[in-house]
Amino acid sequence: MTVIIDGKQTAASVLDAVKETAAKLESETGKKAGLAVVIVGDDPASHSYVGAKSRMAKECGFNSIQHTLTADTTQDELADLVLRLNDDPDVHGILVQLPLPTHLSPDPVIQSIRPEKDVDGLNATNAGKVSIGDTKTGLVSCTPAGAMIFVRRAHGQDLSGLNALVIGRSNLFGKPMAQLLLNANATVMIAHSTTKDLPALCRTADILVVAVGQPEMVKAGWIKPGATVIDVGINRIETLERSGKSRLVGDVAFKECLEVADVITPVPGGVGPMTIAMLMANTVTAAIRANG
Ligand code: GUN
Numbered sequence: 001m002t003v004i005i006d007g008k009q010t011a012a013s014v015l016d017a018v019k020e021t022a023a024k025l026e027s028e029t030g031k032k033a034g035l036a037v038v039i040v041g042d043d044p045a046s047h048s049y050v051g052a053k054s055r056m057a058k059e060c061g062f063n064s065i066q067h068t069l070t071a072d073t074t075q076d077e078l079a080d081l082v083l084r085l086n087d088d089p090d091v092h093g094i095l096v097q098l099p100l101p102t103h104l105s106p107d108p109v110i111q112s113i114r115p116e117k118d119v120d121g122l123n124a125t126n127a128g129k130v131s132i133g134d135t136k137t138g139l140v141s142c143t144p145a146g147a148m149i150f151v152r153r154a155h156g157q158d159l160s161g162l163n164a165l166v167i168g169r170s171n172l173f174g175k176p177m178a179q180l181l182l183n184a185n186a187t188v189m190i191a192h193s194t195t196k197d198l199p200a201l202c203r204t205a206d207i208l209v210v211a212v213g214q215p216e217m218v219k220a221g222w223i224k225p226g227a228t229v230i231d232v233g234i235n236r237i238e239t240l241e242r243s244g245k246s247r248l249v250g251d252v253a254f255k256e257c258l259e260v261a262d263v264i265t266p267v268p269g270g271v272g273p274m275t276i277a278m279l280m281a282n283t284v285t286a287a288i289r290a291n292g
Helices: 007-029 044-059 075-087 106-112 124-131 142-155 174-183 198-202 254-258 271-291
Strands: 034-040 063-069 093-096 163-167 187-191 207-210 228-231 235-238 246-249
Touching: 007 044, 007 142, 007 271, 034 044, 034 075, 034 271, 044 063, 044 271, 063 075, 075 093, 075 106, 093 106, 093 271, 124 174, 142 174, 142 207, 142 228, 142 271, 163 174, 163 198, 174 187, 174 207, 187 198
Parallel strands: 034 063, 034 093, 163 187, 163 207, 207 228
Antiparallel strands: 235 246
């Protein structure tokens, strides 16, 4: 029987621990963990993600601050806000939602967040720590950290002898995911848009992690029988043309791949809930480090 991972349930247990830790911090030091989420512009999907992050921060008992900036915000204005948040002792975590409007460069913004407040794990210090195998003293990128919980549950702590393929090479997901798998001794490959014969490569993977943003791209014939399949895609597709109805699907054709894989994550309800849970976990970790 194929195991369908319940991301909501796993996220709920991470969040229970976060709430307990945040409450303990507050009772011992009088300090609430603080998360500042910054969104620029009007992208509806980004607003929905950011709203969920801010709400969850409140639910965890954090001081939750959302900065909603207009689409014409300048690079200097955004930089000034990040500098203010860096200096605010009540803010322990800063997240600037990506993508930014095209006139803004994300990199200087991300790199200007103080590493100890970079709860997305995106700046060079935190990404660098993951790449040298240090996942303890920095902050690890949320979605890969969540996906690794699923991988470890299926295969244990040591992935020696297992082939892992990550499709997608973003700084937000693909690169840190590959590093985490490598740290756990998997034999890791990263595929991307110019990779040749992707289906054949996929069939070598005991652990297949897909983050490409292409609805149901990975088919059953691409899956090695018995593989663990982690689907990071969240794609909204219209169900009936012009009906206005839509549903969310991943990058993996779930129903058919279910027949071949041993372990698989659904969309929605797989990796998605873990991203927010790990963001909360990073924030409470940052708050404890600042006040401990
Ligand atoms: N956009 C989509 N996912 C994320 C994320 O995890 N962090 C940030 N900052 N932006 C995103």
